[in-house]
Amino acid sequence: MYNFEVETPGSVADAVAALGREDAQALGGGQTLIPTLKQRLASPSVLVCLSGIAEMKGVCRTDDGQITIGGGTTHAAVAKATAESFPGLSGLASHIGDPAVRNRGTIGGSLANNDPSACYPAAALGAGATIVTNAREIAADDFFQGMFTTDLEEGEIITEVRFPVPEVSNYQKFVQPASRFALVGVFVAKFGDGVRVAVTGASNDGVFRWTDAEAALSANFSAEALGGLSISDDDMISDLHGTAAYRAHLVGVMTKRAVTSAA
Amino acid sequence: MPKDGGIGASSKRREDVRFLTGAGNYTDDINIRGQAHVFFLRSDVAHGTLNAVNTAAAEAMPGVVKVFTGADFEAVGGMPCGWQVTDKHGEPMQEPRHPILAHGKVRHVGEPIAAVVADTLEQARDAAEAIEVDITELPAVIDMKAAVASDDVKVHDDLTSNLCYDWGFVEENKAATDEAFEKAAHVTTLELVNNRLVANPMEPRVAVGDYARGTQDHTLYTTSQNPHVIRLLMGAFVLGIPEHKLRVVAPDVGGGFGTKIFHYQEEAFVTFAAKACNRPVKWTSSRSEAFMSDAHGRDHVTKIELALDAEHNFTAVRTETFANMGAYLSTFAPSIPTWLHGTLMAGNYKTPLIYVNVKAVFTNTVPVDAYRGAGRPEATFQLERVIDKAARELGVDPVDLRRQNFITEFPYATPVAVEYDTGDYHATMDKVLALSDRDGFAARRKESEAKGKLRGFGINCFIEACGIAPSNLVGQLGARAGLYESATVRVNATGGLVVMTGSHSHGQGHETSFAQVVADMIGIDENMIEIVHGDTANTPMGMGTYGSRSIAVGGSAMVRATEKIIAKAKKIASHLLEASESDIELKDGAFSVAGTDKSVAWGDVTLAAYVPHNYPLEDIEPGLEETAFYDPSNFTYPAGAYTCEVEVDPATGEVSIERFASADDFGNVINPMIVEGQVHGGIAQGIGQALLENCTYDENGQLLSASYMDYAMPRADNLPEMTHYVVDHSCQTPCTHNPLGVKGCGEAGAIGSPPTVINAIIDALQSGGHKVDHLDMPATPARVWAAMQG
Numbered sequence A: 001m002y003n004f005e006v007e008t009p010g011s012v013a014d015a016v017a018a019l020g021r022e023d024a025q026a027l028g029g030g031q032t033l034i035p036t037l038k039q040r041l042a043s044p045s046v047l048v049c050l051s052g053i054a055e056m057k058g059v060c061r062t063d064d065g066q067i068t069i070g071g072g073t074t075h076a077a078v079a080k081a082t083a084e085s086f087p088g089l090s091g092l093a094s095h096i097g098d099p100a101v102r103n104r105g106t107i108g109g110s111l112a113n114n115d116p117s118a119c120y121p122a123a124a125l126g127a128g129a130t131i132v133t134n135a136r137e138i139a140a141d142d143f144f145q146g147m148f149t150t151d152l153e154e155g156e157i158i159t160e161v162r163f164p165v166p167e168v169s170n171y172q173k174f175v176q177p178a179s180r181f182a183l184v185g186v187f188v189a190k191f192g193d194g195v196r197v198a199v200t201g202a203s204n205d206g207v208f209r210w211t212d213a214e215a216a217l218s219a220n221f222s223a224e225a226l227g228g229l230s231i232s233d234d235d236m237i238s239d240l241h242g243t244a245a246y247r248a249h250l251v252g253v254m255t256k257r258a259v260t261s262a263a
Numbered sequence B: 001m002p003k004d005g006g007i008g009a010s011s012k013r014r015e016d017v018r019f020l021t022g023a024g025n026y027t028d029d030i031n032i033r034g035q036a037h038v039f040f041l042r043s044d045v046a047h048g049t050l051n052a053v054n055t056a057a058a059e060a061m062p063g064v065v066k067v068f069t070g071a072d073f074e075a076v077g078g079m080p081c082g083w084q085v086t087d088k089h090g091e092p093m094q095e096p097r098h099p100i101l102a103h104g105k106v107r108h109v110g111e112p113i114a115a116v117v118a119d120t121l122e123q124a125r126d127a128a129e130a131i132e133v134d135i136t137e138l139p140a141v142i143d144m145k146a147a148v149a150s151d152d153v154k155v156h157d158d159l160t161s162n163l164c165y166d167w168g169f170v171e172e173n174k175a176a177t178d179e180a181f182e183k184a185a186h187v188t189t190l191e192l193v194n195n196r197l198v199a200n201p202m203e204p205r206v207a208v209g210d211y212a213r214g215t216q217d218h219t220l221y222t223t224s225q226n227p228h229v230i231r232l233l234m235g236a237f238v239l240g241i242p243e244h245k246l247r248v249v250a251p252d253v254g255g256g257f258g259t260k261i262f263h264y265q266e267e268a269f270v271t272f273a274a275k276a277c278n279r280p281v282k283w284t285s286s287r288s289e290a291f292m293s294d295a296h297g298r299d300h301v302t303k304i305e306l307a308l309d310a311e312h313n314f315t316a317v318r319t320e321t322f323a324n325m326g327a328y329l330s331t332f333a334p335s336i337p338t339w340l341h342g343t344l345m346a347g348n349y350k351t352p353l354i355y356v357n358v359k360a361v362f363t364n365t366v367p368v369d370a371y372r373g374a375g376r377p378e379a380t381f382q383l384e385r386v387i388d389k390a391a392r393e394l395g396v397d398p399v400d401l402r403r404q405n406f407i408t409e410f411p412y413a414t415p416v417a418v419e420y421d422t423g424d425y426h427a428t429m430d431k432v433l434a435l436s437d438r439d440g441f442a443a444r445r446k447e448s449e450a451k452g453k454l455r456g457f458g459i460n461c462f463i464e465a466c467g468i469a470p471s472n473l474v475g476q477l478g479a480r481a482g483l484y485e486s487a488t489v490r491v492n493a494t495g496g497l498v499v500m501t502g503s504h505s506h507g508q509g510h511e512t513s514f515a516q517v518v519a520d521m522i523g524i525d526e527n528m529i530e531i532v533h534g535d536t537a538n539t540p541m542g543m544g545t546y547g548s549r550s551i552a553v554g555g556s557a558m559v560r561a562t563e564k565i566i567a568k569a570k571k572i573a574s575h576l577l578e579a580s581e582s583d584i585e586l587k588d589g590a591f592s593v594a595g596t597d598k599s600v601a602w603g604d605v606t607l608a609a610y611v612p613h614n615y616p617l618e619d620i621e622p623g624l625e626e627t628a629f630y631d632p633s634n635f636t637y638p639a640g641a642y643t644c645e646v647e648v649d650p651a652t653g654e655v656s657i658e659r660f661a662s663a664d665d666f667g668n669v670i671n672p673m674i675v676e677g678q679v680h681g682g683i684a685q686g687i688g689q690a691l692l693e694n695c696t697y698d699e700n701g702q703l704l705s706a707s708y709m710d711y712a713m714p715r716a717d718n719l720p721e722m723t724h725y726v727v728d729h730s731c732q733t734p735c736t737h738n739p740l741g742v743k744g745c746g747e748a749g750a751i752g753s754p755p756t757v758i759n760a761i762i763d764a765l766q767s768g769g770h771k772v773d774h775l776d777m778p779a780t781p782a783r784v785w786a787a788m789q790g
């Protein structure tokens, strides 16, 4: 690690102010950022620690029925709080990493990082969530802009994430054998007015919606409806753990399984 | 036979108390007053000419003590290789110089180029970033066949080619073997890759060098499986320090698996630098460094052919293997694909003619050396896979084909130069078939099919040569070391014992099982015995722990020393009891006169030895301390049969191991619980090799699997439920040539399990109508799925 200073603001406003300092960077659970620092791949001069900001933590149901999750809420807290109200999301959160990761890592950090193999982006895009920052509200459809790239401005903090609650949903993750991130992960959410399908792990462009599957499932929410569908492997990732063709194939398999398991 | 103590008891591992309560003393726990830290600047290119290393800016950085480059080591010996292989023409292998810090050229990613010693590690890292390295990158050679086919890219310019040696074994058998293939009724051929692995012990390597200016004594604390070997190699061949001025300590070591046998540059560096800087110097490997600096394992590319007659008797085996050495020869690298691999190609079978060809090749990769099993897993995998393939081609039961060809008479001299002393391969086969409930497999397959899964049953046998051994034999084979073991048994006045063994424990539980043996021999409580190991200052010269040799060789030395103790103690007892020595019996910790009720306790005899008031001083010396060196007359030959049942998900190619059973013959067993733990762990590593682990380079020599993000280790959920993960060692044909009748159990699991898993996957795929007759390891979901697509 290179040397840095640490700021521990108690409010979003103070955190925003601290992030105005030169080369400042937000620190969520540190499950991505700390290893990056240890390998000397990043050199912020100030780390602004978000974990002491009470207003960024917790899960509640708003009057319009949405589930609102503070940007600093850990995966473990989300898994517990949404077990009844949003089992698709709870299941996803409870299979991120291991207990140590789940007790530190946060939803805000995961979405801001937008790792192409991360799980949460699939839920946010698949459920059509709204990402709320200190400055504005961003629809998930506009938020993710390719691997490790989001619509966030420098110093902008994800303060909460609002999820419309689907009738049924499910996330299926086929793990990359070493990292156990998603080799392919598919989040399926069925709403009164249609179905959304978001795929993570597979594409060079990061998380994306599989619109053909959405159309088929909106007409008939069953695994059979996906029978004839396949997805092109053109922009899929090819690496040590799987070819583009394999990933494209898994997208189909995982989508079917998510539909069958949706609850 | 559960016992309360002694041989055969499942005594709890006494060392675990300190390991599990944070009270262990690992090398990284050692911090010496005034110590500085070293950071190695490592090459990020696989092959290049090292034009210049400019350290001026780094030297001026805060906290920097000294910056070293290859030039600082010109007067020092290179890293030695401990085994010289002679090729099929009778010529010695090509042996390149292996510098401590790169000089002239870099030859693999991770090779140390410079070393910064500073007050803190972070200061050393900061300064390393200020070193200017001028490298002209050269094309790298990674593929072994390409490395041999052309000299366009040579790893070592001063060698004639990239071929280290071309070994034929047994050369005299070659013509007859070829002829047998011409006459064969059936020939099965298999080409395969034995995947490159990274050992990944939980504790990365650490080395701390210390130098006492007053006495000119050097001390090296290091994560080693064999401190005396390091002392000899580093002292005599690298740094020129006489052994009496060099102490090597390997304290608690958190797993080795072979990779901590070898003498590494970092050890020589910290020892050298401690004197040069007049400060203790410490290096702790990061996990990332471990991936590119610990010797890797396996990495063979093999073609094996099996010839059978019309009755399905094996008539000949012929193999051609390319074995990766990496960029330099690690300490025992040349011996692994030759003497630890070629000699095992008979397996459990009476094949009369065998010819093994091995081409060892230099590539721009990390050096490759022994990893749990070392050569024997490679031999077992190819043989047991080709037999399985032959059974399918011939339409016969793979169990029957094996049984028909089993060696049944012992001793048995194989055509590949070793003599098996004992064994009963039908017994272990019978046992494993019973344990695995093979009869119930058809029903279980139906259940799997009902869930949309393919189920397969895999079986194979294995044999290994352990207790690596007779010094005069290994000397003829090219070893530049002896392979005996030593023990000093010191009895204290009040009756407690300290056993100082040349073996080393880095997870095997010696402190418990060795104590059980001595307790059994004397008939005292095992808690009266302390096992000391790992420090050259207080243990006799020993060769350390690898090749499942600790109990077979180190245990035997301890038995011999204890026998000397007992013989002397009997003399003392006979004096105290005023009886003839020949009438003295030792039982349950007391000496008695046969046929009488006269006896004297162990503690009275030991006290007399040190307070010799009433003592036969004219006949024997006071004191009770004996040393023995034991050099076995042969290897030991543990063997067994393993089965595995897998479920394959045809939609994704994912394999899950539903059941695993092993029936091992380890000869006599000292501590069943420890033995079972060793086998469970070995199988877990074998399953890791079969399903998950793969060390991969791209064509430029960049290490793609350089962290746990990409190198998949086996985890608990990759293994079957414990109820279906059965390890058995009840088939016992004791070794005939060591005093305990033991064979060694440390590597069996890793040797026997990989082919079992692959045989089971092939069986599953074939049951689904897929014409797949081989899969290279690791059988990842992606590979299995691709194979199913045809």
Ligand SMILES: Cc1cc2nc3c(=O)[nH]c(=O)nc-3n(C[C@H](O)[C@H](O)[C@H](O)COP(=O)(O)OP(=O)(O)OC[C@H]3O[C@@H](n4cnc5c(N)ncnc54)[C@H](O)[C@@H]3O)c2cc1C
Binding pocket: A025, A026, A027, A028, A029, A030, A031, A032, A033, A034, A050, A071, A072, A095, A096, A097, A098, A101, A104, A105, A106, A107, A108, A109, A110, A112, A113, A115, A117, A118, A119, A120, A156, A157, A158, A159, A179, A180, A181, A182
């Ligand atoms: C062993 C291991 C296994 C893992 N497995 C998985 C897995 O299976 N699936 C998965 O999805 N992830 C996995 N992760 C990643 C984990 O979920 C991380 O927690 C997550 O990616 C980052 O969250 P964090 O809170 O730790 O963020 P940090 O590491 O603190 O920060 C990550 C980035 O986000 C920024 N940031 C943090 N919080 C905010 C915020 N509120 N607003 C704006 N920017 C912010 C930081 O500045 C930084 O750039 C794993 C991690 C580890 C170490």
